[in-house]
Amino acid sequence: MDMSVSPSFALARLRAGHHRFRVGAAPAPTGPVGAPVAAILSCADPQPEASIVFGGVDVFAVRAAGLRVGPAVLGSLEYAVGHLGVPLVVVLGHTACSLPHGSGPERIRATVDALRRHSPLLDQTARSGRCVLHGMLWHDAGRTLGEIRPVVAVPAARRTGRRRPPNRAEVRTT
Numbered sequence: 143m144d145m146s147v148s149p150s151f152a153l154a155r156l157r158a159g160h161h162r163f164r165v166g167a168a169p170a171p172t173g174p175v176g177a178p179v180a181a182i183l184s185c186a187d188p189q190p191e192a193s194i195v196f197g198g199v200d201v202f203a204v205r206a207a208g209l210r211v212g213p214a215v216l217g218s219l220e221y222a223v224g225h226l227g228v229p230l231v232v233v234l235g236h237t238a239c240s241l242p243h244g245s246g247p248e249r250i251r252a253t254v255d256a257l258r259r260h261s262p263l264l265d266q267t268a269r270s271g272r273c274v275l276h277g278m279l280w281h282d283a284g285r286t287l288g289e290i291r292p293v294v295a296v297p298a299a300r301r302t303g304r305r306r307p308p309n310r311a312e313v314r315t316t
């Protein structure tokens with residue numbers, strides 16, 4: 143467990159790993175066993191494993207059909223954040239989802255909201271800034287990755303009397 147990794151550093155590791163994936167570079171050398179830099183919740187539909195998409199970066203992978211937040215998903219993510227100390231949870235949807243509600247941008251944002259609503263631990267660590275909940279979208283056909291910004295990313299945005307910015311733009315990293 144490495145508590146010293148910041149959320150922004152973890153995100154940078156993932157982006158660099160995805161760049162290696164895009165250019166076909168060799169995977170990153172693995173770090174110490176049991177020290178994932180991020181937890182990734184992705185759909186159970188066929189698609190590359192998160193460790194592949196992120197260029198060999200050591201991730202704590204959780205998969206659930208349509209990103210459905212149930213007890214198993216909550217328990218796994220709480221273990222990653224509370225026990226392993228990961229500073230980043232990425233909800234990774236994809237465009238070619240077979241589930242009725244899909245796992246596109248709206249589903250990703252709803253999943254981030256659900257994680258905070260159903261888990262005091264995840265909500266508390268997100269409020270404190272120790273762990274960031276982030277969204278990403280895998281474009282199955284193009285094999286590229288876009289970023290989906292959750293509506294609330296930092297505790298400062300929860301100030302009373304201040305409206306949340308819409309911030310609906312999807313920004314491609316590649």
Ligand SMILES: [Zn+2]
Binds near residue numbers: 185187208236239
């Ligand atoms: Zn799916």
